[in-house]
Amino acid sequence: MLSATPRTALGRSKERGRRDRQALYDVLDAGLICHLGVVASGAPMVVPTGYGRIGDTLYVHGSTGARSLRAAAGAEVCVTVTHLDGIVLARSVFHHSVNYRSAMVYGTARVVDDPDEHVAALRALSEQLAPGQWDAVRPPTRKELAATTVLALSLAEASVKVRQGPPSDDEEDYALPVWAGVLPVETAFGAPEPDPALPPGTPVPEHIAGRKMALYQ
Amino acid sequence: MLSATPRTALGRSKERGRRDRQALYDVLDAGLICHLGVVASGAPMVVPTGYGRIGDTLYVHGSTGARSLRAAAGAEVCVTVTHLDGIVLARSVFHHSVNYRSAMVYGTARVVDDPDEHVAALRALSEQLAPGQWDAVRPPTRKELAATTVLALSLAEASVKVRQGPPSDDEEDYALPVWAGVLPVETAFGAPEPDPALPPGTPVPEHIAGRKMALYQ
Numbered sequence: 399m400l401s402a403t404p405r406t407a408l409g410r411s412k413e414r415g416r417r418d419r420q421a422l423y424d425v426l427d428a429g430l431i432c433h434l435g436v437v438a439s440g441a442p443m444v445v446p447t448g449y450g451r452i453g454d455t456l457y458v459h460g461s462t463g464a465r466s467l468r469a470a471a472g473a474e475v476c477v478t479v480t481h482l483d484g485i486v487l488a489r490s491v492f493h494h495s496v497n498y499r500s501a502m503v504y505g506t507a508r509v510v511d512d513p514d515e516h517v518a519a520l521r522a523l524s525e526q527l528a529p530g531q532w533d534a535v536r537p538p539t540r541k542e543l544a545a546t547t548v549l550a551l552s553l554a555e556a557s558v559k560v561r562q563g564p565p566s567d568d569e570e571d572y573a574l575p576v577w578a579g580v581l582p583v584e585t586a587f588g589a590p591e592p593d594p595a596l597p598p599g600t601p602v603p604e605h606i607a608g609r610k611m612a613l614y615q
Numbered sequence: 616m617l618s619a620t621p622r623t624a625l626g627r628s629k630e631r632g633r634r635d636r637q638a639l640y641d642v643l644d645a646g647l648i649c650h651l652g653v654v655a656s657g658a659p660m661v662v663p664t665g666y667g668r669i670g671d672t673l674y675v676h677g678s679t680g681a682r683s684l685r686a687a688a689g690a691e692v693c694v695t696v697t698h699l700d701g702i703v704l705a706r707s708v709f710h711h712s713v714n715y716r717s718a719m720v721y722g723t724a725r726v727v728d729d730p731d732e733h734v735a736a737l738r739a740l741s742e743q744l745a746p747g748q749w750d751a752v753r754p755p756t757r758k759e760l761a762a763t764t765v766l767a768l769s770l771a772e773a774s775v776k777v778r779q780g781p782p783s784d785d786e787e788d789y790a791l792p793v794w795a796g797v798l799p800v801e802t803a804f805g806a807p808e809p810d811p812a813l814p815p816g817t818p819v820p821e822h823i824a825g826r827k828m829a830l831y832q
Contacts, residue, residue, distance in 0.1 A: 405655070405682075430800070431699055431713065433650040435659035438622070441691035442652035442659050446699075446717050465622075474658040482648055482663075484808075485745055487823060490753035491737070492763075494745055496648065500663055520708070528702055528711055528798075535793050536707040546709075564810040576752050577817050581745075581826065582805030583647070591701075592796040593781040600794050606704060609798065 405504055406557035416558040425501040425558055426451050426479055428612045430527060434458055435476040438469035449477065450522030454553040456503055457510070457519040462547045470507045470549055477503045477551060485581040488565035489574045495561065497580060503556040510548040519548045530605030586611050622721055623774035633775040642718040642775055643668050643696055645829045647744060651675055652693040655686035666694065667739030671770040673720055674727070674736035679764045687724045687766055694720045694768060702798040705782035706791045712778065714797060720773040724766040736765045747822030803828050 400406065400417050416422075432449045435442060445466040450457045456477060460467040484497035510516050520543070524532045538546075565578050587609055590602045617623065617634050633639075649666045652659060662683040667674045673694060677684040701714035727733050737760070741749045755763075782795050804826055807819050 405658075405660070430702070431697065431715075433652075433661050433663075433695060433697070435650075435652045435661035435693075437654055437657075437659050440654075441622075441721065442654050442693045443622070443721075444650050444652035444661050444693045444695040444719065446650075446695060446697040446715065448713070476652075476659045476661045478650060478661040478663060480648065480650070480663040484805075485647070487745055487748060487807075488752065490755070490759075491741055491749055492753075492755050492759040494741060494748065496665070496744070498648075498663065502661065504658065504660075524708055524711065527713070528704055531704060531711065532708055535705065535711075536788055536791060538707070538709050542707075542709040564808075564812065567812075571753055572812055574753060575817075577807075577819050577823065578810040578813055579819075580808045580810075581823055582808060583802060584805045585800060585802045588701075588799030588801045590704075590794075590796055590798050591781075592794070595781070595789055596795055600792075602794050602796075606794065606798055 400556055400558065403555055406555055414559045414561050416560055421558045421560070422501055422553065422556050425481065425499045426456065428481060429479040432458070432477045432479045434466060434470065435478070436466055436469040436473065438465060443469065448523050448527050450519060450526040452518060452522050456551045456553055457523055457548055458551070459520060459523055459546055459548045462545055467547050467549065471509045471547070473507060475505065475507045475551060482583050484583050486565050487578055487581060489567045489571040489576050489578050493565055493567050495565065497561050497563070499560045501556060501558050503551055503553055505551050505555055507549040507551050510550050516543065516548050519550065520546065529609070530603070534603060534605070617773055617775065620772050623772055631776045631778050633777055638775045638777070639718055639770065639773050642698065642716045643673065645698060646696040649675070649694050649696045651683060651687065652695070653683055653686040653690065655682060660686065665740055665744050667736060667743040669735060669739050673768045673770055674740055674765055675768070676737060676740055676763055676765045679762055684764045684766065688726045688764070690724060692722065692724045692768060699800050700779070701800050703782050704795055704798060706784045706788040706793050706795050710782050710784050712782065714778050714780070716777045718773060718775050720768055720770055722768050722772055724768050727765040727767050733760065733765050736767065737763065746826070747820070751820060751822070
């Protein structure tokens, strides 16, 4: 179960909250990028970036010199993963909405110093973005590992919100002669585009060609 | 032109920066949701939400009681819009990346008090998410308008980053016998799903049925 803290207890739209830990894993595991929020020089900064999960720890990484990573190290952060599933078209402007699944994780980002955890986290990050590639391509060198900062964030404090289904209109608006419903937003992988530098005829591995968007819709 | 400030000047990957204002409009206008970053009780908070643009002002809105909106009002915020366009599959783990278009806007969020600007902003928000719906459905009542806080953010301080194309591998890795290229990520609207409460045979308006994802690849 996800425990409610002042900032994960849902204020608005409580019916959209999910309190089971599996719902959190489902939202995180289905994603490709997150939005990392940090406070830099006193102001918020929101950066799109990759992430990975091992058990109840979320990992983000970046170049050792990146400003967002430096601001996040040892500091309070918020990581948000959002899937937009549809536009909810209501009978009034006011009740327009979106169908979505989102997770927000709050906590202090710990710099990963342990070499084994560092590599395991990078592997998790790689698998999240491109499953199967870690074993298929050249592994990181010691120099490349040293150039990459990895931050760990506990999933102890998190909230999950999900909205699904048709619009919720005001009772008297259901009689209006307007169409209402959901316009789905669908995300999928397209056909792999070979690097022009690749020798002609290089086969596309099945873990790339056969990849499906995980758990979307 | 977008002027460089300490936080919009790109530190890493300078070649991905775009300094023309049209690039900023293109990224913003193609999006459906943004991630709004605020500082609440001293810690960052990143919330997915809708937005709209009129000229060089970005608008976000929310319930008057929402914690994120209260934290943002009159305070420093960061709004980020990200389009994920593809997974960049390199010949080494280290050079894996993503193709994307993203915009980050920084500034102080101004609460919109002027009634005309308030309605104009809500219309822009509505058009961004669901073009054509404002004129097709019941307009907001005075009570609904009062329940909605709108915040304005100048586009004066913003940065745009774009990555496109195949992987950039280390020279010596191009000889490795592995496939490399881009796995495109494509986002599209699905077939409209009618509200079960709708009278059977209600036609789907063309502005919904014929809608295409704006500027997505």
